[in-house]
Amino acid sequence: MYEFKDESVRKEKKFKTYIFLFVISVLINTFIDFDDLGIKREVYSLLFFCVILYFGLRRKLWAEVIIKLFVWINIILLFLIIIVKVLGL
Numbered sequence: 001m002y003e004f005k006d007e008s009v010r011k012e013k014k015f016k017t018y019i020f021l022f023v024i025s026v027l028i029n030t031f032i033d034f035d036d037l038g039i040k041r042e043v044y045s046l047l048f049f050c051v052i053l054y055f056g057l058r059r060k061l062w063a064e065v066i067i068k069l070f071v072w073i074n075i076i077l078l079f080l081i082i083i084v085k086v087l088g089l
Helices: 005-037 039-057 061-087
Strands: none
Touching: 005 039, 005 061, 039 061
8 A cells, every 4th residue: 555755754764773673682682692602602693683684674574573573572571680680589
């Protein structure tokens, strides 16, 4: 269907926000998990995230879903970490 210009601009801005949050969360996870996983697994995970990012930038639906899912999972985990730190559990 046809869409107005402001709708397409809003969708593009939302898409760029998800891409930005995806890249930031991948970098944070890489630095956090580096000591636990080792260099070999980190290279594999970065390669996997680069493939997902590549297909996401090409607007593949499955990659966009994975990016959105990954961003929301990281947001939920961030809130859980903050709650645990505040409550001192």
